[in-house]
Amino acid sequence: MSDRPKIRLYVDHALQAGQTVELSRDQANYLFNVMRLGQGAEVALFNGRDGEWRALVAEAGKRGGSLVCDAQTAPLMPPPDLWLLFAPIKKARTDFIVEKATEMGAARIIPVQTDFTNAERIRQDRLQAHAIEATEQCGGTFVPEVSDLQRLDRVLADWPEDRGLIFADEGLAGADTSLAAAPRRQSWAILIGPEGGFSEAERARLRGLPFVTPIALGPRILRADTAAVAALTLFQASLGDWV
Amino acid sequence: MSDRPKIRLYVDHALQAGQTVELSRDQANYLFNVMRLGQGAEVALFNGRDGEWRALVAEAGKRGGSLVCDAQTAPLMPPPDLWLLFAPIKKARTDFIVEKATEMGAARIIPVQTDFTNAERIRQDRLQAHAIEATEQCGGTFVPEVSDLQRLDRVLADWPEDRGLIFADEGLAGADTSLAAAPRRQSWAILIGPEGGFSEAERARLRGLPFVTPIALGPRILRADTAAVAALTLFQASLGDWV
Numbered sequence: 001m002s003d004r005p006k007i008r009l010y011v012d013h014a015l016q017a018g019q020t021v022e023l024s025r026d027q028a029n030y031l032f033n034v035m036r037l038g039q040g041a042e043v044a045l046f047n048g049r050d051g052e053w054r055a056l057v058a059e060a061g062k063r064g065g066s067l068v069c070d071a072q073t074a075p076l077m078p079p080p081d082l083w084l085l086f087a088p089i090k091k092a093r094t095d096f097i098v099e100k101a102t103e104m105g106a107a108r109i110i111p112v113q114t115d116f117t118n119a120e121r122i123r124q125d126r127l128q129a130h131a132i133e134a135t136e137q138c139g140g141t142f143v144p145e146v147s148d149l150q151r152l153d154r155v156l157a158d159w160p161e162d163r164g165l166i167f168a169d170e171g172l173a174g175a176d177t178s179l180a181a182a183p184r185r186q187s188w189a190i191l192i193g194p195e196g197g198f199s200e201a202e203r204a205r206l207r208g209l210p211f212v213t214p215i216a217l218g219p220r221i222l223r224a225d226t227a228a229v230a231a232l233t234l235f236q237a238s239l240g241d242w243v
Numbered sequence: 244m245s246d247r248p249k250i251r252l253y254v255d256h257a258l259q260a261g262q263t264v265e266l267s268r269d270q271a272n273y274l275f276n277v278m279r280l281g282q283g284a285e286v287a288l289f290n291g292r293d294g295e296w297r298a299l300v301a302e303a304g305k306r307g308g309s310l311v312c313d314a315q316t317a318p319l320m321p322p323p324d325l326w327l328l329f330a331p332i333k334k335a336r337t338d339f340i341v342e343k344a345t346e347m348g349a350a351r352i353i354p355v356q357t358d359f360t361n362a363e364r365i366r367q368d369r370l371q372a373h374a375i376e377a378t379e380q381c382g383g384t385f386v387p388e389v390s391d392l393q394r395l396d397r398v399l400a401d402w403p404e405d406r407g408l409i410f411a412d413e414g415l416a417g418a419d420t421s422l423a424a425a426p427r428r429q430s431w432a433i434l435i436g437p438e439g440g441f442s443e444a445e446r447a448r449l450r451g452l453p454f455v456t457p458i459a460l461g462p463r464i465l466r467a468d469t470a471a472v473a474a475l476t477l478f479q480a481s482l483g484d485w486v
Contacts, residue, residue: 140463
């Protein structure tokens, strides 16, 4: 990866050889004031669709500027077809879960409202911006989509029947900690409980669903953000793109 | 665990049936002002040595108070003999790594200074307090010891030869992501690199050491705190106390 520029920038623009990309005021400020790039400097661009492109600074202004795409430096590398469902709690932990899920290679991030979740609303735009920032940082070329907050019971009622759901809950002492015996599927999701866990009604419903694979995450109670990384690790290392 | 009290408190005091435990001003404030417990209320106590004990409030004052131990509610459950070595970077991420390592069951946490680490010093007492708080929260009975900052090269020079070292680094594309083939040992450590990675000299040295098992953590670059949870997950799920 030594010929990939170090500064990576997400742009909402088609990328191809010779393409000019106009910069927003914020992007120009970041590249030219914060990072002090000048004309001819290299930046890696990605848009979540066309892989990563090396681009050269064509015009560097205080309030704007433009880059010209040179060559593709990495193809689009989408993660496995994996959703992460989690119950948002405190703001800082929610931000962390979106950051971690992006680094760990979730393709879609779905905040869900559970019986024990207090959050009435989330700032979807802010969480999506976190996912973009985490993609810039982790070297990825795919930006996971962050959904609006949805009720868990409705998500389960509309569940696509070919998608497996890995259900991690602290009430699962004795469940398997390995996904080695999980059924073979192309599409998966992981559901992480809120701090305080799921209600008994939710647990009973989840255990009765045919597409659910329960998983235990060890003898200690993990915070939701820790549990998200742990469950994503188990998935990627046995069914995902780490193998 | 339904008969274990929900409020858990670490005390630096021997615990046995009938034992009276005097509370510090901070502890009394937490129990009686913040949590509003009164005489006779139940608290779970642990000291990292004697398991978890149910204790009853004997005296509740504004600036102090005391508890009396009733019965042991959980034995001491030490985690595997696993150290986590990490290079401290920003304060918030360092705090997170200590919290996560505690939840994930590291027995000892060792901040190390590497070629690319800027931290000259850490607040060991503050990090140890984070480990205690994380133990209170995760239901554990064992508090990992947080060491003072040490130079990685000296730690490696004094390495105990029977302890394996799992070395996770972003430069290891192509290394195994599984510990299935790791040699059988009782004592282990995990080393997580700083953001910016290890120097070439450090990498070369680590790869040449007979006790080192390199491990890859997937195709994306993980932040240090994400990498710590991911590596601890792989360990616990294949060699540790999750199996």
